[in-house]
Amino acid sequence: MHTLVIGLGSMGFGAAVSCVRQGIKTTGFDLNPEALKRFEAEGGLAAPSLDTCHEIDCVLIFVVNASQAQSVLFDSSLFDALNPEALVINCVTLAPSTAVDIANRVETQGFRYIDAPVSGGAAKALQGRMSIMASGSRHAMMDAKPVFDAIAEHVFELGDRAGHGSQMKLINQLLAGVHIAAAAEAMNLAASLDMDLHKVIDVISQCAGSSWMFENRAPHIADGDYRPLSSVNIFVKDLGIVTEEASHQQVVTPLSDAALALYREASDAGLGGEDDSAVVKVLAKQSNVTLPGSSQ
Numbered sequence: 001m002h003t004l005v006i007g008l009g010s011m012g013f014g015a016a017v018s019c020v021r022q023g024i025k026t027t028g029f030d031l032n033p034e035a036l037k038r039f040e041a042e043g044g045l046a047a048p049s050l051d052t053c054h055e056i057d058c059v060l061i062f063v064v065n066a067s068q069a070q071s072v073l074f075d076s077s078l079f080d081a082l083n084p085e086a087l088v089i090n091c092v093t094l095a096p097s098t099a100v101d102i103a104n105r106v107e108t109q110g111f112r113y114i115d116a117p118v119s120g121g122a123a124k125a126l127q128g129r130m131s132i133m134a135s136g137s138r139h140a141m142m143d144a145k146p147v148f149d150a151i152a153e154h155v156f157e158l159g160d161r162a163g164h165g166s167q168m169k170l171i172n173q174l175l176a177g178v179h180i181a182a183a184a185e186a187m188n189l190a191a192s193l194d195m196d197l198h199k200v201i202d203v204i205s206q207c208a209g210s211s212w213m214f215e216n217r218a219p220h221i222a223d224g225d226y227r228p229l230s231s232v233n234i235f236v237k238d239l240g241i242v243t244e245e246a247s248h249q250q251v252v253t254p255l256s257d258a259a260l261a262l263y264r265e266a267s268d269a270g271l272g273g274e275d276d277s278a279v280v281k282v283l284a285k286q287s288n289v290t291l292p293g294s295s296q
Contacts, residue, residue, distance in 0.1 A: 224293020
């Protein structure tokens with residue numbers, strides 16, 4: 001199976017390398033030449049453009065948002081590179097309605113589509129241990145198994161139609177975004193009390209107030225290290241999808257609304273490209289709190 005991975009960012013790169021490690025012929029495409037060089041160094045094939053790709057059996061899409069995914073699919077020569085009935089596996093976080101629309105357009109072209117948003121972070125992606133929330137036809141899911149086995153620790157099969165995977169990712173991102181904001185708030189309060197932030201992490205990680213996001217992101221704050229693994233702007237996008245979808249369903253989401261406002265404020269302050277835990281800087285500034293690595 002010749003697999004093409006489009007988007008060699010933190011998650012896409014990990015997925016592409018995991019495929020190579022499992023002996024799957026894998027081509028990577030990214031607009032960043034450095035990402036292509038890095039992938040070649042791991043044994044992958046680098047495509048300078050989609051025009052150079054041929055006889056692809058499976059394409060994994062790891063771009064940033066719905067607009068980029070639609071552009072890759074419908075404004076490029078990608079379909080010319082695919083074999084008949086090739087698999088199109090879209091791993092981008094999308095509104096469920098958008099996932100359904102994209103699936104219909106892809107299937108009209110004679111290809112098979114799997115709605116497959118992912119979770120787990122860059123480290124798990126590089127280990128081939130992501131979680132995939134997938135929905136698509138039984139036949140497509142069966143044919144995708146070698147690729148899913150290479151890149152994922154957990155594959156949740158959520159139905160035979162596109163949209164169900166994106167619905168589950170919507171719930172995941174609601175919780176993830178709120179948990180990061182809550183972790184930032186807690187760490188900011190701890191810093192204001194002159195507590196040892198690493199000790200806070202050690203204790204809370206063993207107590208009922210912990211969460212996966214607290215355990216993963218709080219160390220970034222304690223270390224003053226905001227190099228992006230998942231950026232502030234990702235949650236501006238994802239919580240925007242959550243709140244818009246909830247609004248369409250006439251469902252109130254007060255915690256998501258508050259968290260989204262914090263991410264947007266951080267982005268407007270020039271922090272959009274930093275790690276999502278950098279929302280703590282907004283809270284610290286408003287609280288006159290000095291964080292590790294800060295001169296405030």
